[in-house]
Amino acid sequence: xxxxxxxxxxxxxxxxxxxxxxxxxxxxxxxxxxxxxxxxxxxxxxxxxxxxxxxxxxxxxxxxxxxxxxxxxxxxxxxxxxxxxxxxxxxxxxxxxxxxxxxxxxxxxxxxxxxxxxxxxxxxxxxxxxxxxxxx
Numbered sequence: 001x002x003x004x005x006x007x008x009x010x011x012x013x014x015x016x017x018x019x020x021x022x023x024x025x026x027x028x029x030x031x032x033x034x035x036x037x038x039x040x041x042x043x044x045x046x047x048x049x050x051x052x053x054x055x056x057x058x059x060x061x062x063x064x065x066x067x068x069x070x071x072x073x074x075x076x077x078x079x080x081x082x083x084x085x086x087x088x089x090x091x092x093x094x095x096x097x098x099x100x101x102x103x104x105x106x107x108x109x110x111x112x113x114x115x116x117x118x119x120x121x122x123x124x125x126x127x128x129x130x131x132x133x134x135x136x
Contacts (some may be wrong), residue, residue, distance in 0.1 A: 021053050028054050031062045038069040042076075043116035076115040083127050084110055090134050102126060 032046070039046055047065055049058055084106060091097060091107075098104045103126050106113050113119065 024054055024056075024059060027059055028062070031059065031066060034066050035062065035069070038066065038073060041073055041115055042069060043114045043119070044069075073115060076120060079120070080106070080110070080113060080115065080123060083123060087127060087130060090130050094134060100126070103130075 028049075035046055038044075047062065051058070054062070087098070087103065087107060098107060102122055106123065106126075
């Protein structure tokens, strides 16, 4: 009888652990998809996981990373939106259109603009360049 009870206990534990695994993998899949979107927008790498089945701690860390990335995207989008508006105003004032591909793409296709560090540096440079041109 003791052996049967032990087997039932082990089967029950196996099912419980299977449920936990399934739940974690569902959460991970959803979080990974969000992370992929954000990494594409920011031109950064996905974080690496140390195990095939993420631990609660790893899921929490991934959620925190995603929260931070969402805040960064929001902040950068705001900056670019304000700067894009300023560029449009300055070009309209000069009665000109941008001639470089970077600025043209930024103005015509803002949603596809990658918010990477290097693109933001180039954005700041172009914005300063146009400001200087307007001043002169």
